[in-house]
Amino acid sequence: MTVENKRLLIGNFNNGEKPYVYALIRDISDVKLYLSWLTITFLIISLLAIIWNYYNTNNIVDTLLMGIDEITKSTNDIKVNNLSERIETTCTNKSISNLISTLNSMLGRVENSFTQISEFTDNVSHELKTPIMSIKSMIEVELTNERTIEEYQEDLGKVLDEVNWLNNIIQKLLIFTKNPESLEGYFRPVNVEKLTMELCEFMEVLTLEKEITLTCTLKDNDREVLGDESLLRDIFLNIISNAIKYNKVGGEINVTSFKIQDKIGISISDTGIGIKEKNLKKITERFFREDKVRTTKKSGSGLGLSIVSHLVEVHKGSLEIKSIEGKGSSFIVYLPKFK
Numbered sequence: 001m002t003v004e005n006k007r008l009l010i011g012n013f014n015n016g017e018k019p020y021v022y023a024l025i026r027d028i029s030d031v032k033l034y035l036s037w038l039t040i041t042f043l044i045i046s047l048l049a050i051i052w053n054y055y056n057t058n059n060i061v062d063t064l065l066m067g068i069d070e071i072t073k074s075t076n077d078i079k080v081n082n083l084s085e086r087i088e089t090t091c092t093n094k095s096i097s098n099l100i101s102t103l104n105s106m107l108g109r110v111e112n113s114f115t116q117i118s119e120f121t122d123n124v125s126h127e128l129k130t131p132i133m134s135i136k137s138m139i140e141v142e143l144t145n146e147r148t149i150e151e152y153q154e155d156l157g158k159v160l161d162e163v164n165w166l167n168n169i170i171q172k173l174l175i176f177t178k179n180p181e182s183l184e185g186y187f188r189p190v191n192v193e194k195l196t197m198e199l200c201e202f203m204e205v206l207t208l209e210k211e212i213t214l215t216c217t218l219k220d221n222d223r224e225v226l227g228d229e230s231l232l233r234d235i236f237l238n239i240i241s242n243a244i245k246y247n248k249v250g251g252e253i254n255v256t257s258f259k260i261q262d263k264i265g266i267s268i269s270d271t272g273i274g275i276k277e278k279n280l281k282k283i284t285e286r287f288f289r290e291d292k293v294r295t296t297k298k299s300g301s302g303l304g305l306s307i308v309s310h311l312v313e314v315h316k317g318s319l320e321i322k323s324i325e326g327k328g329s330s331f332i333v334y335l336p337k338f339k
Contacts, residue, residue: 078107084111086104086107087100087103087104087107088100124173128166128169128170131162131163131165131166131169132166134162135159135162135163135166138155138158138159138162139159141155142155169303172303172304172307173303175234175307175310175311176307176310180313180314183228183231183314184314186228187226187227187228187315188226188227188228188229189224189225189226189338190224190225190226190227190228190229190232190338191223191224192223192224192225192227192232192257192264192266192335193218193219193223193257193264193266194218195229195232195233195236196216196218196236196255196257196266197216197218199233199236199237199240200214200216200218200240200255203237203240203241203244206241206244207244207253210244210247210248210249210250210251211249211250212244212247212249212250212251212252212253213251213252213253214240214244214252214253214255215252215253215254215255216255216256217254217255217256217257218255218256218257219257223257223259223264223337224337224338225264225315225317225335225336225337225338226315226336226338227315227335228315231311231314231315232311232315234307234308234311235308235311235312235333236266236268236333238304238305238307238308239268239308239331239333240253240255240268241304242304242305243268243269243270243272243329243331244270246270246272246273246329247270247271247272247273248271248272248273251270251271251272251328252270252271253268253269253270253271254267254268254269254270255267255268259337260334262336262337262339263317263334263335263336263337264334264335264336264337265332265333265334265335266332266333266335267330267331267332267333268330268331268332268333269328269329269330269331270328270329270330271327271328272328272329273325273326274323274324274325274326274327274328274329275321275323275325275329276325277323277325280321280323283305283321284305284306284308284309284319284321285306308331308333312333312335315335315336316335316336317333317334317335317336318333318334319331319332319333319334320332320334
């Protein structure tokens with residue numbers, strides 16, 4: 001390398017210029033300073049972020065704990081005698097609010113179930129008490145005086161009627177104790193139109209006393225539903241029995257079937273006494289009987305339509321009731337078509 005080339009590389013000291021090596025060292029020092037500044041800035045920001053997160057986390061935790069404490073206190077204050085009360089809190093956390101909403105919804109269902117159980121227990125005790133007291137009274141009367149064989153037989157026949165009445169109520173009540181999920185294990189395809197047609201033929205003899213005309217317009221085709229045949233029979237047996245029982249002399253009963261979307265409908269209409277409009281929603285309640293016509297033993301226990309409604313729900317169906325007081329009623333059972 002020549003002397004000139006060396007001068008070009010190192011720089012010219014005579015002109016007061018700094019050599020290239022010096023400039024390079026200076027640039028490296030600036031980079032180190034810049035990196036140091038970035039590192040310090042990053043550390044400061046990280047520290048502030050940690051402090052901010054710690055503060056907010058503590059606030060969130062404190063808020064959650066406060067909300068949980070309020071829920072615990074409110075829940076402990078709810079007893080059997082004040083199930084209508086609901087959980088309240090001042091916590092604004094969304095998760096806590098959702099939890100409270102869920103718990104309040106659950107409390108509503110518990111309150112409703114508890115009310116139904118309480119009413120059901122009262123009704124059952126009342127219904128069972130009547131025949132038991134009647135049996136007790138008749139036996140006491142029999143034991144007070146001597147009677148002839150004929151009188152004993154007559155009174156024992158009355159006792160037997162009461163026992164049968166009591167047994168009938170108990171058998172019907174047992175239907176409500178069965179778990180719907182356990183019943184579904186016995187479901188099979190059932191030709192619901194054929195089943196209803198057979199019931200119409202069986203029930204026709206009961207229409208003779210009132211000279212009622214029972215007309216069944218059923219196609220008896222392959223319209224099947226998934227269900228338990230004996231339970232389905234109970235549904236339509238109860239409805240047709242009521243249509244006969246509460247009909248007028250010389251009245252009519254029409255049983256028809258139809259298909260709507262993926263459901264099969266069985267309609268049973270009559271020209272009977274009808275149902276008061278205010279009682280349409282209550283008519284399927286357990287032990288509900290509309291008036292004096294429906295309070296005698298001949299009219300039933302008040303469980304028939306509640307059993308119908310229950311069994312229809314077990315079969316994933318629905319029950320529609322239409323009625324005009326003094327003109328008649330229509331009961332339409334919708335059941336999912338078996339595919």
